[in-house]
Amino acid sequence: MVMTLFLAELVGTSILIILGVGVCAGVSLKKSKSNNSGWVVITFGWGLAVAMGAYAVGQYSGAHLNPALTLAFALSGDLAWNLVPTYIIAQIIGAFIGAVIVYFQYLPHWKETKDQVAILDTFATSPAIPHLFGNFISEVIGTFVLVLGIFAIGANEFANGLNPFIVGFLIVSIGMSLGGTTGYAINPARDFGPRLAHALLPIPNKGKSNWGYAWIPIVGPIVGALLASVFYNWAFQSQFLAGSWFVLIGSAIIFVVIYAITKKNSVEKSDINIVK
Numbered sequence: 001m002v003m004t005l006f007l008a009e010l011v012g013t014s015i016l017i018i019l020g021v022g023v024c025a026g027v028s029l030k031k032s033k034s035n036n037s038g039w040v041v042i043t044f045g046w047g048l049a050v051a052m053g054a055y056a057v058g059q060y061s062g063a064h065l066n067p068a069l070t071l072a073f074a075l076s077g078d079l080a081w082n083l084v085p086t087y088i089i090a091q092i093i094g095a096f097i098g099a100v101i102v103y104f105q106y107l108p109h110w111k112e113t114k115d116q117v118a119i120l121d122t123f124a125t126s127p128a129i130p131h132l133f134g135n136f137i138s139e140v141i142g143t144f145v146l147v148l149g150i151f152a153i154g155a156n157e158f159a160n161g162l163n164p165f166i167v168g169f170l171i172v173s174i175g176m177s178l179g180g181t182t183g184y185a186i187n188p189a190r191d192f193g194p195r196l197a198h199a200l201l202p203i204p205n206k207g208k209s210n211w212g213y214a215w216i217p218i219v220g221p222i223v224g225a226l227l228a229s230v231f232y233n234w235a236f237q238s239q240f241l242a243g244s245w246f247v248l249i250g251s252a253i254i255f256v257v258i259y260a261i262t263k264k265n266s267v268e269k270s271d272i273n274i275v276k
Contacts, residue, residue, distance in 0.1 A: 003060045005083065009090035010097070012057035013065045013189060017098025018105075019049030021123060021194050025102055028118040029109040043175030051168030058164060066187040067091055068225035072147045075229045075241060088189070095193025099123055102194075103201050116207030123194035125183035125217050126210060133262035135213075136255075138181040139220025140227070142174055146186050147228035149174075155236070185217030192218060223251050 003011075023045025026034035034041065054063035062079075064070045067088040073079040079087075102122075103110075113119055120126065127135045149170045153163060175184055185191040192214065199209040226247045233239045 003057070005061045006086050006090045008057040008061035009064060009087050010094040012053040012061070012063050013091045013094030013193075014098040014101070015056050016049050016053035016065050017095045017190065017194060018101050019052060020046045020190065021099050021102045022105060023049070025106045025109070025122045028113070028122045029106055030112040030114075032106070032109055039180070040176070043172045043179065046175055047168040047170075047172035049168075050171045051164045054164035054167060055161075061087070063164070065091060065094075065189075066221075067189050068143055068187060068221040069147060069150065071222060072225040072229040075226055075243060075247070076151075076233055077241070091189040092193050095189040096197050097193075099194035099197035100201065103197065103203065110206075111204040114205050116205060119203060119206050120198060120208075120210060121183070123198040124209070124214070125185040125191050126213060127182050127216075128180060130213075131262065132216065132265065133259050135182050135216050136220045136258050138178065139185060139217055140224035142178045142182075142184045143186040143221040143224030144228040144231075145174055145178065146170065147225045148232055151228070151232045151236070182217070186221050186224070188218040188221055190217075219254065223254055227251055 023034075023042055026032045026045075027037050027042055029035060050065070053065050057063050062073075064073065064079075064087055070079065070084055070087040070091070074081050074084050110119065117126075127138075150167060153166050153170070158166060174186065178184060195209050195211075195214055198206065199211075230241055230244045230247050233241050234244070
């Protein structure tokens with residue numbers, strides 16, 4: 001059997017989510033031996049998860065494991081646009097499968113955990129302080145640093161086979177420095193696939209899947225990744241990519257719209273408080 005691009009991205013993303021969502025489950029769920037072990041454990045768990053997924057399938061597909069990264073590579077000309085749907089669909093399915101496997105791994109622990117927020121946080125990201133514009137900016141910045149870092153790592157020479165490990169440490173660094181605001185999805189598939197699994201699986205004590213927030217870890221990472229691709233090629237490669245103006249103008253519009261929504265919500269909450 002030949003490892004196709006689709007299968008490689010599906011398997012690699014599944015490994016990423018099994019180990020990444022798995023560490024969140026271990027830290028969050030009651031009676032797990034790693035319960036309450038903290039944010040440092042989570043960031044290292046995610047960093048190693050990315051590294052292992054990349055080691056598994058990097059030779060076949062380049063191990064994007066992230067729709068935002070796939071779009072960034074397509075914009076920079078490192079991936080044919082006609083392959084983008086194949087990559088993204090595989091990544092979303094792989095993320096869903098990975099989350100389902102974690103569900104079975106921790107099967108008796110869901111019943112022991114009464115905290116609905118902790119259960120959802122096992123699968124999906126959520127903001128420490130709900131603030132649409134601030135949360136959106138956090139995901140944009142985190143993903144911008146991720147993609148810029150991956151481009152920079154690719155431009156340097158390391159010992160053979162070391163690149164995925166370095167990318168893993170980049171994930172750890174982003175998590176420790178920037179991840180505390182939203183849980184640093186920085187990957188639409190990482191959030192959407194497990195959130196969908198949370199919604200569909202018969203998990204005891206679960207609450208709602210918070211779909212009202214789910215678009216932030218999709219739109220934010222995509223905007224951040226595309227801006228990073230434009231910036232890297234302009235600043236480091238002296239190349240202004242085709243489509244750059246579309247990305248810049250489109251991103252500006254998205255920023256303005258989300259800011260306006262946030263401002264409107266803030267005013268409405270203030271009015272409600274005044275009435276009370």
